[in-house]
Amino acid sequence: MPELRADARRNRDELLDVARQVIREEGVDASLRDIARRAGVGIGTLYRHFPTREALLGAIIGDGVRRLSARAADLSATRAPGEALEEWLTDVARRIGTYRGLPGTMLELVWDLEAGDKDLRVTCGDMMDAGRRLLARAQADHAVRPDVTFDDVFIAVAAISGIAHKSGPDPAARVLAVYLDGLRSAGATRS
Amino acid sequence: MPELRADARRNRDELLDVARQVIREEGVDASLRDIARRAGVGIGTLYRHFPTREALLGAIIGDGVRRLSARAADLSATRAPGEALEEWLTDVARRIGTYRGLPGTMLELVWDLEAGDKDLRVTCGDMMDAGRRLLARAQADHAVRPDVTFDDVFIAVAAISGIAHKSGPDPAARVLAVYLDGLRSAGATRS
DNA sequence: ACCTGAACACCGTTCAAGT
DNA sequence: ACCTGAACACCGTTCAAGT
Numbered sequence: 001m002p003e004l005r006a007d008a009r010r011n012r013d014e015l016l017d018v019a020r021q022v023i024r025e026e027g028v029d030a031s032l033r034d035i036a037r038r039a040g041v042g043i044g045t046l047y048r049h050f051p052t053r054e055a056l057l058g059a060i061i062g063d064g065v066r067r068l069s070a071r072a073a074d075l076s077a078t079r080a081p082g083e084a085l086e087e088w089l090t091d092v093a094r095r096i097g098t099y100r101g102l103p104g105t106m107l108e109l110v111w112d113l114e115a116g117d118k119d120l121r122v123t124c125g126d127m128m129d130a131g132r133r134l135l136a137r138a139q140a141d142h143a144v145r146p147d148v149t150f151d152d153v154f155i156a157v158a159a160i161s162g163i164a165h166k167s168g169p170d171p172a173a174r175v176l177a178v179y180l181d182g183l184r185s186a187g188a189t190r191s
Numbered sequence: 192m193p194e195l196r197a198d199a200r201r202n203r204d205e206l207l208d209v210a211r212q213v214i215r216e217e218g219v220d221a222s223l224r225d226i227a228r229r230a231g232v233g234i235g236t237l238y239r240h241f242p243t244r245e246a247l248l249g250a251i252i253g254d255g256v257r258r259l260s261a262r263a264a265d266l267s268a269t270r271a272p273g274e275a276l277e278e279w280l281t282d283v284a285r286r287i288g289t290y291r292g293l294p295g296t297m298l299e300l301v302w303d304l305e306a307g308d309k310d311l312r313v314t315c316g317d318m319m320d321a322g323r324r325l326l327a328r329a330q331a332d333h334a335v336r337p338d339v340t341f342d343d344v345f346i347a348v349a350a351i352s353g354i355a356h357k358s359g360p361d362p363a364a365r366v367l368a369v370y371l372d373g374l375r376s377a378g379a380t381r382s
Numbered sequence: 383a384c385c386t387g388a389a390c391a392c393c394g395t396t397c398a399a400g401t
Numbered sequence: 402a403c404c405t406g407a408a409c410a411c412c413g414t415t416c417a418a419g420t
Contacts (some may be wrong), residue, residue, distance in 0.1 A: 043352055171343055179347075
């Protein structure tokens with residue numbers, strides 16, 4: 001990442017600040033034109049710094065995603081395997097649910113590894129790896145059924161966290177609780 | 192519902208036919224202008240028949256929703272309580288998952304009873320009532336934990352059915368299976 | 383009663399022209 | 402190196418004018 005000229009740096013930072021606020025209010029489909037306008041730069045400047053909407057989104061949530069990786073390591077060191085996984089998934093749900101529409105983007109981004117900007121993809125990769133270890137540990141401890149994949153668990157949590165913005169946070173939490181109970185169950189109950 | 196003039200009737204039917212196809216291909220956010228164009232009518236005609244996007248959506252899925260009500264009665268008469276509920280929820284997931292973006296719309300429409308057009312709201316109300324009876328029966332039979340609400344179960348299924356269009360149908364089915372196991376579990380496992 | 387399409391106020395995205 | 406904004410091809414929605 002080469003150094004940026006001072007004015008470019010300022011523009012980038014302002015853009016990110018404004019985008020964070022606007023997207024928090026309006027969701028991931030917020031108008032890019034509006035963001036540029038509020039940041040006091042031309043629309044072309046926004047596109048120069050963030051060639052695609054996903055690149056902008058990646059820059060916005062990169063920090064949060066990295067924090068989730070760190071949190072996984074923390075929990076793994078301080079909690080019982082099953083507890084650590086559940087706590088972490090709850091954190092994931094809360095963080096992803098922050099921006100309206102982000103759960104959907106995450107579902108796509110995680111599944112179709114072509115999509116999204118490269119930086120975000122490796123950041124997400126790190127976080128997914130951290131989660132994968134948490135799940136493996138919980139499964140080794142028989143705290144979680146053996147027949148689930150980390151990818152499946154992740155997309156479940158992403159999908160459920162999208163409820164928060166359409167039906168309120170409480171239903172989302174309750175649905176997640178039931179899903180976690182399902183993870184704890186033996187699995188393969190039905191013929 | 193007063194009679195429609197013959198040309199109006201034709202326009203309405205053609206609009207619905209085209210909309211069904213376009214929305215199946217492009218999702219619920221498909222361009223209304225495009226639908227009017229392909230149906231060979233002016234954009235104003237589309238708005239005259241369907242004053243809002245949700246009214247159009249309602250007309251499109253009304254049949255499917257009604258079929259779900261009927262299916263609930265069927266299953267209730269022919270299957271064990273727990274089985275009937277699970278089969279029905281699986282049907283719901285498949286039907287809602289047909290149109291990209293529909294799960295999100297359903298989540299909003301079901302929760303915020305102001306939204307959506309009136310006809311659809313009563314149709315959905317009927318279907319929800321049929322589902323509610325199925326859940327009550329399963330709970331009375333101790334096939335499903337007593338601490339869940341039908342609304343919670345429904346939004347869970349809607350949220351999960353949205354996975355199909357972002358990560359493929361197989362993961363969606365697996366996630367739903369785990370959630371159903373959670374429904375079958377005792378509940379209130381954690382402090 | 384019903385249909386049409388121009389009109390308005392917005393988008394996303396690109397790119398020549400400027401500094 | 403970086404910024405700007407006009408230009409293009411689209412939207413959703415309304416409403417006067419037509420039949």
